[in-house]
Amino acid sequence: MAIIIVEDGSGEAGANSYISEADLLSYATDRGTTLSTATDVLILRSMDYIEMQSFIGVKAKDDQSLEWPRADLYKYKSNEIPAELIKAQFALCVQIDIGNDPLSPGDRQTKREKVDVIEVEYMDGARSRASIPSVDRWLSMLTLGNVGGSLGVVRVGRA
Numbered sequence: 001m002a003i004i005i006v007e008d009g010s011g012e013a014g015a016n017s018y019i020s021e022a023d024l025l026s027y028a029t030d031r032g033t034t035l036s037t038a039t040d041v042l043i044l045r046s047m048d049y050i051e052m053q054s055f056i057g058v059k060a061k062d063d064q065s066l067e068w069p070r071a072d073l074y075k076y077k078s079n080e081i082p083a084e085l086i087k088a089q090f091a092l093c094v095q096i097d098i099g100n101d102p103l104s105p106g107d108r109q110t111k112r113e114k115v116d117v118i119e120v121e122y123m124d125g126a127r128s129r130a131s132i133p134s135v136d137r138w139l140s141m142l143t144l145g146n147v148g149g150s151l152g153v154v155r156v157g158r159a
Contacts, residue, residue: 009079011064086136
C-alpha cells in the first residue's frame with residue numbers, strides 16, 4: 001500500500017497527490033459511489049495522468065515533486081492548489097475506478113477487418129483513448145493553449 005502525501009501548496013518535496021484518501025472516499029460516498037479499487041491506486045493512477053499535462057505558469061519551487069503550486073500566474077497564488085485541479089483529480093479517480101482510464105489504450109470500434117494482407121478500418125471519429133469531459137473541462141482551465149477558452153482575433157485598421 002502506497003503512502004499518499006498531499007500537496008498543500010507549500011511545494012512539499014515528497015508530495016504525490018492533490019487529494020487525500022479520506023477525501024476521495026468522502027467524495028465518492030457523497031455521490032452514491034462505492035469504489036472497488038484501492039484508493040491509493042486510484043490516486044496515484046490519476047496523478048500519472050494529471051502530471052502529464054502542460055500547465056500554465058512555472059513551478060513555484062525547483063525542488064517540489066508535483067506540477068502545482070505554480071508561480072507567475074495572475075489568477076492563483078504561488079502557494080495555492082486550484083479547486084479545478086482537485087475537482088479533476090476526484091472525478092478522474094472515480095472514472096478510473098469504473099474502467100474509464102485515459103492512460104489505458106482505448107478499444108476503438110472496428111468498421112471493417114480483412115485477414116489476407118491484413119487491413120483494419122476503424123469507425124469515423126473513433127478515439128484512441130478514453131475521453132472524460134468533466135476532467136478535460138477542469139484541466140483545460142489550467143493548461144497551456146486553453147487559458148480562458150478561445151481567443152478572439154480583432155482586426156484593427158481599415159477593412
